[in-house]
Amino acid sequence: MNILIHPTYFPNIAHFVAIVRAQHVAFEVDDNFVKQTYRNRTYIYGANGKLLLNVPVVHSQKNRQKYRDVKIFNAENWQSHHWKSILSAYRTSPFFEYYEDELQPLFKQQAEYILDFNLHCFETICNCLQLQVNTSKNEDFEKQPQDKLDFRYLVNSKKEQQQPFETYTQVFSSKHNFIPNLSVLDLLFNEGPNALNYLESQTLKPL
Numbered sequence: 001m002n003i004l005i006h007p008t009y010f011p012n013i014a015h016f017v018a019i020v021r022a023q024h025v026a027f028e029v030d031d032n033f034v035k036q037t038y039r040n041r042t043y044i045y046g047a048n049g050k051l052l053l054n055v056p057v058v059h060s061q062k063n064r065q066k067y068r069d070v071k072i073f074n075a076e077n078w079q080s081h082h083w084k085s086i087l088s089a090y091r092t093s094p095f096f097e098y099y100e101d102e103l104q105p106l107f108k109q110q111a112e113y114i115l116d117f118n119l120h121c122f123e124t125i126c127n128c129l130q131l132q133v134n135t136s137k138n139e140d141f142e143k144q145p146q147d148k149l150d151f152r153y154l155v156n157s158k159k160e161q162q163q164p165f166e167t168y169t170q171v172f173s174s175k176h177n178f179i180p181n182l183s184v185l186d187l188l189f190n191e192g193p194n195a196l197n198y199l200e201s202q203t204l205k206p207l
Helices: 013-020 078-090 096-107 114-129 184-201
Strands: 002-005 024-027 041-046 049-054 135-137
Touching: 002 013, 013 184, 041 078, 041 184, 049 078, 078 096, 078 184, 096 114, 096 184, 114 184
Parallel strands: 002 024, 024 135
Antiparallel strands: 041 049
């Protein structure tokens, strides 16, 4: 199975469920950037429940801007804020220390473009999962892909489908119950080496 999907900021569970089943992953990089999507946001499980981590970007004065051309607004100290939020949420999780050294450098080095940063995050997560993925970047925008399953709809955080994902133990689940489809970071820190088995055992509802 070949799929077409957006590179997103620390992809959520649904993204990775699609990716682990694919023989080849084509990343959509030639589309227009749309605000309030997973292109520059992710959700983790904080002490007060679902917590948004948003990467600030430089918005063009033009009506449309290609995803590949969008720059990160690094004047804000967002990396430090995100890492502190992750520490606060997951330092007591079973496997945080196991992956901390691989992930922390992502929040120390500034990246210029959100697309490049997302791809770097994806590679790091794949290393943590010990997951090998055959990937490429789409050269041209395909409105209706002919040879790939289209999972680009998963980038839309506002019209998200509820997926039938199995529960796993989360740090604050005793307070706020299970929260599904968070960033893969949540799964990684709570399930560790079992995270890949979890992803492989889940299914996505068809669009």
